[in-house]
Amino acid sequence: MRKVVRKWFWVWDFDKEEKWLNEMAAKGLALVAVGWCRYEFEDCVPGAYKICLDFLENHFGRVENEKYITFLEETGAEQVGVMSRWVYFRKKVSGEDFQLFSDNASRVRYLTRVIRFIALLGGLNLYMGCFNIFMFFQAIQHHNYINLLGIVNLLIAAACACGAFRLFRKRKKLKVEQQIFE
Amino acid sequence: MANPAMTEAVYYILLSLMEPMHGYGIMQNVERLSGGRVKLAAGTLYGAINTLLEKGWIVAVSEKAISDKCFSHDKGNRKKEYFITEQGKRMLQDEIVRLQELLENGTRILQGQGERI
Numbered sequence: 001m002r003k004v005v006r007k008w009f010w011v012w013d014f015d016k017e018e019k020w021l022n023e024m025a026a027k028g029l030a031l032v033a034v035g036w037c038r039y040e041f042e043d044c045v046p047g048a049y050k051i052c053l054d055f056l057e058n059h060f061g062r063v064e065n066e067k068y069i070t071f072l073e074e075t076g077a078e079q080v081g082v083m084s085r086w087v088y089f090r091k092k093v094s095g096e097d098f099q100l101f102s103d104n105a106s107r108v109r110y111l112t113r114v115i116r117f118i119a120l121l122g123g124l125n126l127y128m129g130c131f132n133i134f135m136f137f138q139a140i141q142h143h144n145y146i147n148l149l150g151i152v153n154l155l156i157a158a159a160c161a162c163g164a165f166r167l168f169r170k171r172k173k174l175k176v177e178q179q180i181f182e
Numbered sequence: 183m184a185n186p187a188m189t190e191a192v193y194y195i196l197l198s199l200m201e202p203m204h205g206y207g208i209m210q211n212v213e214r215l216s217g218g219r220v221k222l223a224a225g226t227l228y229g230a231i232n233t234l235l236e237k238g239w240i241v242a243v244s245e246k247a248i249s250d251k252c253f254s255h256d257k258g259n260r261k262k263e264y265f266i267t268e269q270g271k272r273m274l275q276d277e278i279v280r281l282q283e284l285l286e287n288g289t290r291i292l293q294g295q296g297e298r299i
Contacts, residue, residue, distance in 0.1 A: 054225060068228055074261050075206045075224040100225035103191055109229065 003029060003041045011118055012163030014053050014086070021051040025090070034081035034088050049090045050098035052077070055113045056085040072100070085117065104178040111171040115164055122160025129153030188277045191222055191230050195240075196266055196274045202243050204261035205231070231264060239270030 005024075009017040021031055021039070030044035031051055056065050069079055072089060077098070080088040091098040101107045132150025188196075194212040203211060208231075209222045234240040243265045266274070 071205055071228050072224045074204065075209060075227075077224060097221070099223045102221060102223035102226045103189065105189070106223075106226040106229050110225075 001043055002032070005039045005041065006037050007039060008037050010159070010163055011114065011121070012167050014055075014114065018051060018053050021053075021088075025049045025051055031080050031088060031090055034083050036083070048092055050093045051080075052089045052091070052098055052100045054087045054089065054100050055110060055117070056082075056087060057113060085113075104174045104181070108171055108174050108178065111167055111174070115167050115171065118160050118164045118167070122157045122164065125153040125160065126157040129157055184280070185273065185276050187280065188273070189230075190220060191226060192234065193274070193277055194220055194222070195227070195230055195234065196270050199240055199264055199266040199270070202263040202265045204263045206261070208264070234270070235264075237269075238267055239273055240264045240266055 007020070009020075024039075024041060025031070025044065026047050028044055028046040029041035030049040031039060032042045033040035056068070058064060069087065073079060077089040077091045077100075080090050082088070089100070101110055129150045129152075132147040132153060136144065136147035136150065191212075194215060195208055197215065198208045198211040205224065205227060209224065209227060212220050212222050231240070235242065241264065243263050
């Protein structure tokens with residue numbers, strides 16, 4: 001039987017998202033499809049699947065992305081769905097672990113890709129926010145209240161800055177480890 | 183200048199590719215060679231393979247028809263295989279010399295200390 005769950009995760013909370021999806025799989029609900037804040041599950045043997053998320057290198061590099069996904073599928077991973085640049089993989093496991101990255105260098109590259117995306121998102125919102133607020137105060141007599149949406153832009157930009165900061169700290173920790181261990 | 187140290191993943195990938203092998207085969211072989219200690223993840227392996235291809239240390243040799251039914255969703259049952267080049271073999275030899283130096287120095291100094299105690 002299929003079950004649809006609607007849930008929201010911030011971009012930088014991909015670890016929490018992955019953990020939640022694996023908890024669902026452990027309960028006997030394996031991910032089969034993803035959409036905007038939408039997760040579709042089907043019944044499975046509890047713990048039969050492990051879920052991993054990845055953030056694709058290039059949004060427009062379709063051929064490169066397909067090559068990468070095919071390679072992963074050849075190693076037993078199954079692509080469940082794609083959401084923006086996020087790809088959801090699942091793998092049938094029998095005790096063993098399923099991870100996409102096994103060294104700090106590739107984990108650092110993964111975090112860098114996400115940080116860059118968040119920086120772009122935050123930067124765009126900061127620009128839009130400043131522009132809208134500026135336009136609101138420019139009109140002395142007839143304020144265009146739609147420009148107040150700039151506050152929402154600025155709030156999103158602030159959230160992006162917090163999220164990026166958290167990922168920066170995580171990446172820094174990995175880089176320090178990398179100086180000692182591989 | 184001496185070559186910088188190889189990562190454990192690259193070292194074992196090159197060793198595995200002394201015979202042609204596809205991605206999943208490399209993952210299994212590395213785990214077997216290291217007695218289960220080194221488990222290469224697919225994303226890490228993909229990045230390493232691309233870097234090694236760019237450097238010319240390995241080449242993609244063919245697409246092999248796979249008969250084993252390890253994956254129910256195997257697309258077309260054909261997988262790309264990789265093989266070490268002469269340059270890759272030289273890099274591997276240099277790395278073995280470097281590792282021998284590390285091992286000999288470590289053993290000599292630690293044993294010397296043991297004798298003093």
